[in-house]
Amino acid sequence: MDAIHLKDLAFFAYHGLYEEEARLGQRFLVDLTCWLDLSAACESDEYEQTVCYAGLVKSVEQAVTGTRFNLIERLAAAIVEAVFKTDERIQKVRVKVEKPGAPLPVPSGTASVEIMRNRPGIT
Template sequence: MDRIILRDLAFFAYHGVYQEEATLGQRFYFDLDCYLDLRPAGESDDETQTVRYDYIAKRVENIVKNQRFKLIEALAETVAKDLLGHFGSLQKIRVKVRKPEAPIPAIIKDIAVEIIRDREDYA
């Protein structure tokens, strides 16, 4: 299946279990694979035949900045459900949320969760 791919979409927000995370905030990075049929857009060169990636990014930003989550699992689930619910042509989505500044006593590049959901998961 065809995909619209967004990588390293970054937002500063205040998610996490610890009070310090709610107070200080940190960066969150998203990788999204949005599965849909891109043939109509490819054949017509008509933006109404696809899902615009700027619209996807704006919806993710709205969720990240206007809601608060303790768990990045809940953040990923909310993003997947919102995008599949809002964009009818999306059939499946992969959402990866990375949290490079997670407050753990180790040297890490980042902590991440990745979920894959399809339209039937929310039917």
């Protein structure tokens, strides 16, 4: 299956378990892969035959900034849900959410989660 990749999308949001994270916020990075059949776009060179990248970014942005979550695992799932709503042609999604400012007990490092989901009803 064909894929569209969006990488290093950066958003400022307020996710996390700790009060400081809710108050101060921080940057989150998102990598997104959407699998779908792009053969019509490849043949026609017509915009309508593909998924709008800007629309995908807006859906991810709304998922990241629209609701506060304790866990980046839940944030990743919300992004997947939003992407599936964006375009019915998308059959599978992989999303990686990175939290560069995660409160880790070492001087530097990042935390991230990655999930992959098929559209409900697709195996």
